Amino acid sequence: MATIKDVAKLAGVGVGTVSRYLSGNASISAESGSKVAAAMAELNYRPNSIARSLSSKKSNIIGLWVPSFSGSFHRKMLQTIERELRKRDKHIILANAEDAKTDEERIACLDYLIERDCDGILMSCPELSVFELAKIEARYPKIVFINRSLDALNEKTFYPNHYLGGRLAAQHLVELGHTKIAVVTGRMNAQDAQSRHRGFLDELASSGIEMHEELIECGGYGFKQGAEATERLLKKEQPFTALFCGNDNSAMAAISTMKKHGIEAGKDISVIGYDDIDLAEFTSPSMTSIHVPLEDISRNACHQILNLCYGEELPVQNHFEPKLSIRDSTQRLKQLK
Structure with missing residues (x-):
């Protein structure tokens, strides 16, 4: 194997x-650069990454912090970021706060990445407060936030307009003639869930439709929580003809749970999800959802961390608009049984 001395x-x-x-x-x-490049090619020399990082004082590693790896949303984020980093010979270290119950425990996951000499960190952090995020950025400036809106750190935040996403979902159901609508929310201590829910309620109100509190259940973002929230809704004596879920996992769980009770999504009740993950169009029935351009968001956030850490000048876009993807799980009220 050739060495640097051989080159x-x-x-x-x-x-x-x-x-x-x-x-x-x-x-x-x-x-001299041309001679070195030619010698490296002739000797098939591959530089030692550890030695190179010591020389440049860079680890060529980016950390990624997410709340969980269990859902399709963050898996897609991870895949996109890892692909973008690999193109530039950079690598990734992961941390997640799956079991964290407090801000201190969530920040400890971030410290794990800092202690491993990451050149920069990408952070998807819907549950941490604006105050905590500002403190983190002051302590560790080479950080970029995904799926968060922070006015004071606008150039370091990459997020979709969740408020608009909520309004689009409500608008679709209203246009289909629905007035008795139920909701399974995401975790309501998270900024994205709050914005989405507020947009949904505001659109209903602007259409003159009253949202009954007893038809709102918190389902988190997992299949189990979505199923349990749907069961709670079905046990109530308040009828509904449409259901909006805070993410696609919850919507899929709702469709499955209702089917066990003899209720068919798209035939008896319209169901709309959120995120528009790859699986949405392959469910039965295919699932209407609000499309969040997660790949674009993740790619642009990755470009920004490369700009901050390695002096690149990649173009970035910070804010993104969701869109409605209409499929078979939502139907006009008069077409339902």
């Missing part, structure tokens, strides 16, 4: 010149 000898330059070339140091001449 230097073949190129006719010093070892220090090869080292500066590998670290991206612009102080070497174009001629």
